[in-house]
Amino acid sequence: MTVRNRAGHTGTLRTFGPGYLRATSLRAMEYDFKAIEAKWRAKWTEQETYRAEEVVDRPKYYVLDMFPYPSGAGLHVGHPLGYIASDVIARHKRQCGFNVLHPQGYDSFGLPAEQYAIQTGQHPAITTEQNIARYRSQLDLLGFSYDWSREVRTSSPDYYRWTQWIFARLFEHGYDHAAGKARPIAALVDVLAAKGNKELDWAVGDDTLKEAGTVLWGDDFDGAFSADQWNVLDEAGRSSILMAYRLAYLADSEVNWCPALGTVLANDEVVGGLSERGGHPVVRKKMRQWMMRITAYADRLLDGLDTIDWSDSIKEVQRNWIGKSTGAQLRFAIQDHPDHHIEVFSTRPDTLHGANFLVLAPEHELVDAITTDSQRATVSAYQQETAARSERERMAGDRGVTGCFIGAHAVHPLTGDAMPIWIADYVLAGYGTGAVMAVPAGDQRDWEFAKAFDLPIPPIFEGHDIDSGAESDKQSVLCNSGDWNGLTCNAALPRAIAETEAAGFAKPRVNFRLRDAVFSRQRYWGEPFPICYVDGIPQLIEDEQVLLPDVDAYLPTETGDPPLARAEQWNVSRGDRMEYNTMPGWAGSSWYFLRYMDPHNEDAFCDRVKSDYWGQVDLYVGGAEHGTGHLLYSRFWTKFLFDLDLIGFDEPFAKMINQGMILGRSSFVYRIEGTNRFVTFEQRKDHRTQRLHVDISLVKNDVLNLEGFKAWRPEFADAEFVLNDAGEYRCGNEVEKMSKSKFNVENPDDLVERYGADTLRCYEMFLGPLEQAKPWDTQGINGVHGFLRKLTRLYRDADGNALITDGLPSAEAERALHKTIKKVTEDLDRLSWNTVVSALMIGVNELTELGCHDRAVLQPLSAIVAPYAPHLAEELWEACGGNGSVVDAPWPKWDADKLVESEVTYPVQFNGKVRFQFAVAADAAPADVEAAVLADERTGKQLQGRTPKKVIVVPGRIINIVG
């Protein structure tokens, strides 16, 4: 029986007005989503349904979204995608009996609110508060199961107090490689007092140490000092030395300075020479800044990747960013300069025999000392040229080979041959030693350099044509390489490392691309450092919290100090002055997932008992764009807190899913250049036209609402529109990023208003695999809305009367239910959000066709719909007389017996082509199936007298007859 209960209503409810409004009013009786969603939202709030408590004897599950920066623009349909996905999992796990932690909060320090403050004078806290309120109201519409009592805001003093506290611990710790973990600076002081630093294996900033040591002990300080030397130092001296060992430290370093933003930026905040936010130019500048010694954790950050379930691509991004390479550091003597030598890092010391010149970075410290007088003018011209050019060139991607011979020669350590020394901008000062040994036969960049400057290319590989380019294959066999002749590079490499070390001019070395991270910003709206200066020495302030002070303007002072220097009362509260910098955006986000576990704790950032209970985030959902920023820093801080035994795990996010971007479909109108005439899409190529974005709310099925367009853009009110044959103005379209500036934004509030939150949730999940980028198409939402309506009609008729009966369900209805439970359960377990919606649709279609209204079927059905359509599921669960909230309805189990069919219909293939369907008892043995199918007359017809060579019966699947 097919349920058809709409007849009789179409005539009586006829009204006039916009299409969708009528449709909505007509539907209202059977599926009044507005009333349903309002009702259950209120109940959830009243009953604190989503409050999470630590329950020791229940297994926990921690599902987390990357918390948002609350921007003024609000949410578009792309933003909630990941939130919906995580909410589905949170609800499913809860129904499966897990004690679920599913919190949300705000990354509420940041530049936009401060830029707005600079323009308007409004305190960033007010802007932030307003934006959060708007976010919250939008999020509340979507029915998320967040425990809002655990909300965190990074800009709240109750929160950043602990960010400051963790900073203080980083300041008070260094990294002991021998122990493989962070240890207190106090422990280091004991060692220095007893033995000096000669046997020390702590992570150290060589430049900082050398600078400090040179000031204290003179120019010949080589990095090592004795206990006696240490013990006579005053506080300032010790402080300057210890700075080289702290995990949070002050250093003069080359930083990325962005003049437009008035602040320094970390490496991951600079993309292609421009600031990530705003796209402003960034220059290198030497400044005294707070830094984070993340490099101390490089190996552990690398190794930890093998223990976490993240996508390969994002792990790869982190591996590349860390950039570990192993090889050797080789020392080259310089002719006529016995007091100098050049250190070179190479991953390929096996190709040493092919090295015939050295190349230094133009900024290399030895360049000035060893350049010959005759080359001096040329060299300094080249240095200036590269310094001026570097940023722009990098952006342009134009990579001509440039360089300059400096007149000096190094000595080849094996052959004694003279090697000319060049400088070139393809060698970077910041990587390795800032110098390379050029092996033109083995490295393409060296090869191109040699070709460009007509330098010889000594062949070192058997059978390799030197004119065809460099040979990088490590299977190649070496020649002209002394003892290593005849070996493959793979075989020669370990020998080269060992033998050059034994010969005394090289040592094995591991090199990282990862740099320490700049940790201070010359901005107002960030965490103030708990630091003041006494006689220029930074001191922690720990007896009271350092709060962000009010200032009269959010701009640097006239002397160029950061905005905090304007806070006159504040800046003399301790010592000579306070630290005027603030922390970067990633400070608060590096540990927020811990605070959710114990958000109101006033004595600790998070109680150890609570973090032991909730543990790692089991599922982390967010964008992939944080690969080198947030995701690396939070791993670093987690490892640090683990080292201090403050938490019991050293990776924050056990599993992560990165949702893809939702793209918008933009619409365009075509204006004939320089006129006020618009031509329809079909005629755009007959003229020289300019394409203009048009707001998609003014376009339906690519046809423009002309009146609406004129009202939207008054400057075109008098424009002429050339229409197509159908008398319509047709717009062009393109799929691109969803953005306000492209006028292609779909707003979740509007869709909730028209279709309800449950429909929007289901539809966003239905679009396709979560991780994939996909275009938004609002038209498709009707289908999903229809599904929820159809679901409702199983439970009640068009007038709202209950249809549920207590009879015994048919075997077909039970099979449909259990098939759906199985598919939905399995798909949720493998995080296949989109196919779950399809499975539910199929189930509802089948039950509708069967005319099933049995409570025994419909009640479990409402339970499995709950993660996707929680409001409606509550309503239907209640209609079935279910106990309590569907949120806690036990997840139904499928019964394999109910899935069994008595008969199986096999597709029968002949030589791989399906010819007919063949029904046979499900429990028939393969041999019997074979006999039966061969006896069938249709088989005889297909074979036409031939004898089958082979018959393959795959039980339950297929029969293939070959012959």
Added chain:
RNA sequence: GCCCGGAUGGCGGAAUUGGUAGACGCGCUCGACUCAAACUCGAGUUCCAUUGGAGUGUGGGUUCGAGUCCCACUCCGGGUACCA
């Protein structure tokens, strides 16, 4: 350049271990209802040809059987870059 993805109807996508390719939804077509339209409901919808054939980016291979595995290539998306 390198790294990671991906390519399936008009569109979004499904096919989980090699077993009926195109589930589910959109769109479209036809029909019912309607004075009419919308809504709703029903039927159809990979392509080509009248029993049949072709078909998952291209070319080859393995197999009784390939979207799925192997080899070579093309194109698209994302990330990243003189990293020695």
